[in-house]
Amino acid sequence: MAEPPSAGPVPAQRHASQPAALRIEAAGFGYRGTTVLRDVELTVGEGQTLALVGPNGAGKSTLIKSVTGLADLVTGSVTVLGRALPKARGLAAYVPQAETLDPDFPVSAADVVLMGRYRRIGWWRPTGRADRDAALAALDRVGLADRARTRFGLLSGGQRQRVLVARAIAAEARLLLLDEPLNGVDATSQERILSALGELTATGTAVVISTHDLAVAARIADQVCVLNGRQWAAGAPREVLTPEVLREAYGNHAVDLPDGRTMLVET
Known part of the structure; x- marks a missing residue:
């Protein structure tokens, strides 16, 4: 496997006295009592990035x-x-896979990002100057400060996704x-989003x-977790993103190439 590119900014110093940002122990996840993902054991510390990988239906979104x-x-x-x-x-900010916000709804990019502040101030309170400044700063982090007043629905698909990431940052x-x-x-x-995430992890x-x-996972993650109905492996990218692990976890989605690389095929 090729050497992973640089992971970007050096993460902020961890403090042992602070609780883990996310700790999962012997966990199973699902819907209405039915388990679709099991045997998950993970700890994500301050300033760390965890990448979840696996085929469609593996349980990444469910987790x-x-x-x-x-x-x-x-x-x-x-x-x-x-x-x-x-x-x-x-306590966590969330960027969903599919946004339910109607692109025809007459709100600007800045309005959408301001929604991320409601967790802090409450839905019933008006946003203030500090909230508007935070929204503009978040838009700037994803390279869209100049589109703050543009209607959300008029942005490209990639720009809308960057706005949604900015909304989570503003929280x-x-x-x-x-x-x-x-x-x-x-x-x-993609590069704007990854750069913004690198800046965030550098501050804790x-x-x-x-x-x-998988190339993105290897590039940005401190830990990679391979899922497919259960946790197959978790650890540093070089330890986890191996042909052996991927072949086991992805099953017939994994194809070994003549040069020794493993190609993943979604069917």
Whole structure:
């Protein structure tokens, strides 16, 4: 396997006295009591990035959604910043795989990002100058400060995804959950999103990101977790993203190439 590119900014110094951003122990996740993902054991520290990889239907989205309350913790335990579910829900900022916001709704990019502040100030309170400044700063991080007043629906698909990442950044949460944020975005948007995530982890924010792109996982993650109905492997990218592990976890989705590389095929 090729040498992973540089992971970007050096993460902020960890403090042992602080609780893990996310701790998952002997956990199973699913819907309405039915387990679709089991045997998960993970710890994500301050300033760390965890990449979740696996074929379609592996349980990546289910794991992320369980932390937000959109899926069920069936067995085991999950804590966010030292607080157990369900009381921990709301402590993490979330970027969903499919946004439900109607692109025809007449709101600007800045308006969408301001929605990320409601977790801090409450839906019933008006946003203030500090909130608007935070929204503009978040847009600047994803390279869209000049589009703050542009209607959300008029932005390209990649730009809309960057706005949604900015919305999560504006929440100023210490744990950021992103469900396939790079799916279908252009190269510029991908690099802007990854750069923004690198800046966040450098200041201590923990990131959990699901992705089908193993090169991205190797590039940005401190840990990679391979899922397919259960946890197959977790650890440093070089230890986990091996042909042996991928062949076992992906099954007939993995094809060995003549040059020794492993190509993953979604069917």
